[in-house]
Amino acid sequence: MGQISKPKFARLAFTIRGDAPYVSNKFSSEAREIMREKQAAGATAAKGKKREPKDFAACAAASMHLSTDGWPGLPASAIRQAMISACRLVGFKMVLAKLSVFVEQDGFDADDDTPLIKFTRGEPKQCEHATRNETGVADIRARMRWAPGWESVVRVRYDADQFTASDVEALMERVGVQVGLGAGRPDSKKSAGMNWGTFQVVDVKTI
Numbered sequence: 001m002g003q004i005s006k007p008k009f010a011r012l013a014f015t016i017r018g019d020a021p022y023v024s025n026k027f028s029s030e031a032r033e034i035m036r037e038k039q040a041a042g043a044t045a046a047k048g049k050k051r052e053p054k055d056f057a058a059c060a061a062a063s064m065h066l067s068t069d070g071w072p073g074l075p076a077s078a079i080r081q082a083m084i085s086a087c088r089l090v091g092f093k094m095v096l097a098k099l100s101v102f103v104e105q106d107g108f109d110a111d112d113d114t115p116l117i118k119f120t121r122g123e124p125k126q127c128e129h130a131t132r133n134e135t136g137v138a139d140i141r142a143r144m145r146w147a148p149g150w151e152s153v154v155r156v157r158y159d160a161d162q163f164t165a166s167d168v169e170a171l172m173e174r175v176g177v178q179v180g181l182g183a184g185r186p187d188s189k190k191s192a193g194m195n196w197g198t199f200q201v202v203d204v205k206t207i
Contacts (some may be wrong), residue, residue: 010160011104014172015120015203018150021196022074023127023143024063025183026114060126060142065116067107072124072144073116076103078181079154085187086174100159101168122150143183155207165206173201 065073080103087097105115124144131141158168176199179187184194 005161008160009157010165011155011157011207012165012168013205013207014154014156014169014201016152016154016172016176016199017202018122018146018148018197018199019176020148020180020198022122022146022150022181023183023194023196024065024072024124024145025143026063026065026075026109054140054142056128056140056142057126060128060144063143064124065109065114066111067116067118068110069107070110071107071118073106073109073118074152074181075109076105076115076117079103079117079175082175082179082181082187083156083171086171086179089174089178090171096162100162101171102157104155104157117152117154119146120151120153122146151202169201169204176200 084097087094106118127145128142133139180197182197184196186193
């Protein structure tokens with residue numbers, strides 16, 4: 001009868017630097033509330049409903065993750081999902097990666113408790129792009145944009161029985177080049193992306 005070994009985890013800290021813009025795409029609390037109101041109203045939701053003017057500045061601000069301490073951040077779950085997605089490129093089972101790679105947060109979103117990674121360099125500015133909503137209708141989307149050169153330090157905890165340190169480093173590099181983060185990333189589920197959200201790994205440390 002075989003024996004189950006205890007988990008053996010190791011940690012790496014990656015400094016990542018954007019070589020393309022990062023564009024935020026949080027599903028805002030206002031959008032959630034509108035959806036909730038429509039679902040609660042049922043069949044009468046659209047009847048006689050006045051369309052309010054769009055506040056583009058408010059929409060852009062709402063697309064950004066802000067921590068309980070007030071700093072903007074990247075969703076830690078997005079980085080973890082990107083690492084799992086990158087496993088498809090090298091033939092590693094994604095189901096094993098789900099159990100083996102974890103991203104440690106610096107804080108939590110003040111609105112919805114999403115775990116966040118802090119930006120260590122870069123300031124967001126409002127941007128607007130033409131897009132289409134879920135029904136295919138053309139729309140103008142206001143979001144926040146970090147110019148190329150943005151940076152974050154991402155701490156990764158991984159199962160050392162499944163991955164080596166060089167495996168995890170290569171995986172993070174593939175995320176930066178081939179998967180990306182945020183809106184318009186190469187691995188976008190609904191398009192081929194806009195070449196946004198890519199980055200380079202500029203430093204790696206064992207922690």
